[in-house]
Amino acid sequence: MRSSPNYSRRRFLHAGTAGIAATVVAATKPVRAATEAGVQAPPPTATAPRILRKPPLPELARIAKSYNLDLSRDDLTSFRNLMDGVLASYRRLDQFAEPTLAVKYQREAGFRPRASDNRLNAWYWRCSIKGATSGPLAGKKIAIKDNVCVAGIPMMNGSNVLEGYVPDVDATIVTRILDAGGEIVGKSVCEHLCFSGGSHTSDTGPVLNPHDPKRSAGGSSSGSAALVVAGECDMAIGGDQGGSIRIPSSFCGAVGHKPTYGLVPYTGVFPIELTLDHTGPIARTARDTAQLLEVLAGADGLDPRQSGGLRTEAYAKQLTGHARGLKIGIVKEGFGWPNSEPDVDAMVRETAQRLTGAGATVSEISIPLHRDGIHIWNAIAVEGATELMVAGNSMGTNWKGHYTTSLLDFYGRSRRVRANDLSDTVKLVILLGQYMQDNYQGRYYAKAQNLARVLRAAYDEALGGVDLLLMPTLPLKATLLPAPDASREDYVARALEMISNTCPFDVTGHPAATVPAGMSAGLPVGMMLIGRHWEDGTVLRAADAFQIVG
Numbered sequence: 001m002r003s004s005p006n007y008s009r010r011r012f013l014h015a016g017t018a019g020i021a022a023t024v025v026a027a028t029k030p031v032r033a034a035t036e037a038g039v040q041a042p043p044p045t046a047t048a049p050r051i052l053r054k055p056p057l058p059e060l061a062r063i064a065k066s067y068n069l070d071l072s073r074d075d076l077t078s079f080r081n082l083m084d085g086v087l088a089s090y091r092r093l094d095q096f097a098e099p100t101l102a103v104k105y106q107r108e109a110g111f112r113p114r115a116s117d118n119r120l121n122a123w124y125w126r127c128s129i130k131g132a133t134s135g136p137l138a139g140k141k142i143a144i145k146d147n148v149c150v151a152g153i154p155m156m157n158g159s160n161v162l163e164g165y166v167p168d169v170d171a172t173i174v175t176r177i178l179d180a181g182g183e184i185v186g187k188s189v190c191e192h193l194c195f196s197g198g199s200h201t202s203d204t205g206p207v208l209n210p211h212d213p214k215r216s217a218g219g220s221s222s223g224s225a226a227l228v229v230a231g232e233c234d235m236a237i238g239g240d241q242g243g244s245i246r247i248p249s250s251f252c253g254a255v256g257h258k259p260t261y262g263l264v265p266y267t268g269v270f271p272i273e274l275t276l277d278h279t280g281p282i283a284r285t286a287r288d289t290a291q292l293l294e295v296l297a298g299a300d301g302l303d304p305r306q307s308g309g310l311r312t313e314a315y316a317k318q319l320t321g322h323a324r325g326l327k328i329g330i331v332k333e334g335f336g337w338p339n340s341e342p343d344v345d346a347m348v349r350e351t352a353q354r355l356t357g358a359g360a361t362v363s364e365i366s367i368p369l370h371r372d373g374i375h376i377w378n379a380i381a382v383e384g385a386t387e388l389m390v391a392g393n394s395m396g397t398n399w400k401g402h403y404t405t406s407l408l409d410f411y412g413r414s415r416r417v418r419a420n421d422l423s424d425t426v427k428l429v430i431l432l433g434q435y436m437q438d439n440y441q442g443r444y445y446a447k448a449q450n451l452a453r454v455l456r457a458a459y460d461e462a463l464g465g466v467d468l469l470l471m472p473t474l475p476l477k478a479t480l481l482p483a484p485d486a487s488r489e490d491y492v493a494r495a496l497e498m499i500s501n502t503c504p505f506d507v508t509g510h511p512a513a514t515v516p517a518g519m520s521a522g523l524p525v526g527m528m529l530i531g532r533h534w535e536d537g538t539v540l541r542a543a544d545a546f547q548i549v550g
Contacts, residue, residue: 009311052091053092053418061077086108098405100169101171105131109128110186119208122207122222125186132178135179136295137291141234142183147270151165158203161421172266188222189207190224195429198494199216200495201425209226215480216478217477237279241506255513255515255547257512257536273381281296294315313537319544323359327467332366333370334470348525352527363506369448381429394406395407459504468530470529472527475500479498503522515547
C-alpha cells in the first residue's frame with residue numbers, strides 16, 4: 001500500500017530516461033503535423049510488433065451460437081476466409097501512430113502517501129505538477145479525482161481491476177488547469193468505478209468524513225470533497241453521473257457544481273454513461289468554484305457530449321455579491337422523501353428564506369414529475385453503464401472524438417481476469433443491466449431516454465417562471481459507514497440511498513450546485529440550486545450571495 005522510498009523519489013521525466021510525456025510528444029509529432037497540413041500521416045519508422053491472429057473456428061462457432069446463428073463448419077470456414085481482407089486493414093492500423101492528447105508540463109512520478117499522512121484516506125496519490133507561471137489559478141493547489149487521466153501518475157478509479165494502469169495522456173481539463181497556472185497536488189480517492197454515493201466502496205478503503213470519521217464522506221468524488229473541506233487543497237475536480245459531485249460536497253460541507261451537460265469536456269475521463277457523464281469543480285466557496293469552472297469550460301472538439309450550442313461565460317464576473325432580481329422556486333417535491341430527515345428539510349426551507357436578504361424573491365412551486373426522475377435515471381444508468389462502462393470496456397463505440405486506447409486496453413483485459421474483484425454495486429448493475437438487455441431488448445432504456453425529454457421539459461417549464469429551483473441536495477445528512485462485515489444489502493443501500501434529488505439533473509443536464517446551508521447535529525446540510533441550461537453563472541451567483549448573507 002505504501003510506495004518504496006526509491007520509487008517515491010524516482011522522476012517521471014529525468015536525465016537519461018525518456019518519460020511518458022516525452023515519448024508521447026515525440027511519437028505524435030508527425031501525426032499532428034500531417035493533420036494540421038491536411039494530409040495523411042506516414043506510419044512511424046518503428047512499430048512495436050503485434051500479433052493479430054485469424055479467428056479459430058471454435059471461436060467463431062462460439063460467437064455464432066451467442067447470436068443464435070445456425071452455421072455449419074463449412075459455413076464458418078467460408079466466413080473465416082472472407083475475413084482476410086478486413087484483417088489486413090486491422091494489421092495496417094497497427095503501423096500508424098495515433099493522434100493523442102497533449103502532455104505539456106514535466107512532472108515527477110509522485111508517491112502513494114503513508115496512512116499517517118492521509119488521515120481521511122482521501123489521497124490516492126500525491127504529486128506536484130506545476131503548470132504555467134501565471135494565470136487565473138496561479139497559487140491554487142488542485143486535487144484531481146482519480147477517474148481522470150494524468151500522464152505518468154497511477155490511476156485506479158477506486159478499483160483493483162484498474163490498479164497498475166498509468167495513463168500516457170493528460171485529460172483536457174488537466175491541461176487547462178495547468179495552462180491556467182494551477183498546481184496539481186495529487187489524485188483524490190474515488191469510489192469503485194465511481195458507482196456509489198457512499199464513500200465505502202473504494203478498494204483503498206473508506207474515505208472518512210472530515211466532521212466525523214465514523215461517517216461517510218459521500219461519493220463518488222469522496223476524496224475530492226473531503227480534501228477541500230479539510231484544507232488539504234484549494235479546489236478539486238469531481239465527476240457526476242447521479243450526483244457524485246454534489247453528494248460528497250453536501251455530506252462534507254463544500255460547494256460542488258455539476259455543470260450544464262457538455263459544458264466541461266469529458267475527454268480523458270473514465271466514463272459511466274455517455275448521456276449522464278459530467279465533470280466539474282468542488283471548492284469551499286462559490287467564488288473559487290466559479291473561478292475553476294471558468295478555466296474548465298468550453299469545447300475541445302473531442303467530446304461527443306459537447307454540442308454546437310455550447311455557451312460559456314466569465315463565471316467569476318457573474319458573482320455580484322447579491323441576488324437582486326432573481327426569482328427562486330422552492331420545489332415542493334424535493335422535500336418529504338421516505339428517507340428524508342426532518343431537520344434537513346426544515347433547515348433548507350428556513351435558510352432558503354435568507355436569500356430574500358440578498359435581494360431574491362422566494363416562493364414555493366410544484367414539479368410533480370420530479371418524483372419520477374429517479375425511475376428514469378435508474379433505467380438509463382443501469383443499462384447504459386452495462387453497455388459502456390463494462391461491455392464497452394469504458395469507451396464503447398459509435399461516437400466521434402478521442403478514445404483513450406491505453407485505458408480501454410488495460411481495463412478491458414483486466415476486468416475479464418479480475419471480474420470477481422468488482423464491487424457489489426457494479427456486479428448489481430451488470431447482472432440487472434444485461435438481463436434487461438437480453439430479455440427486453442433495450443426497450444426500457446430507450447423509453448427512459450424518451451421520457452428524459454419530458455422530464456427536462458417539466459423543469460424548463462418551471463424555469464420559465466423562476467430563475468432557479470431550490471431543494472435539499474440530499475434527503476439526509478452523512479450516514480454511518482457500513483461495518484467491514486456489513487451485509488450486501490446494507491453495503492448497497494449506503495451506496496445508493498441518497499440520490500433521489502440529484503440524479504434527475506444528470507438525466508436532464510441542467511446546471512446544479514450544492515451550497516452548505518448550515519450544520520445540524522454536527523453535520524453539514526446541503527442546499528441545491530438548479531438553473532437553466534448554460535446559465536451556470538446564475539446558479540453560482542445565487543450560491544455566492546447565499547454564502548455572503550449567511
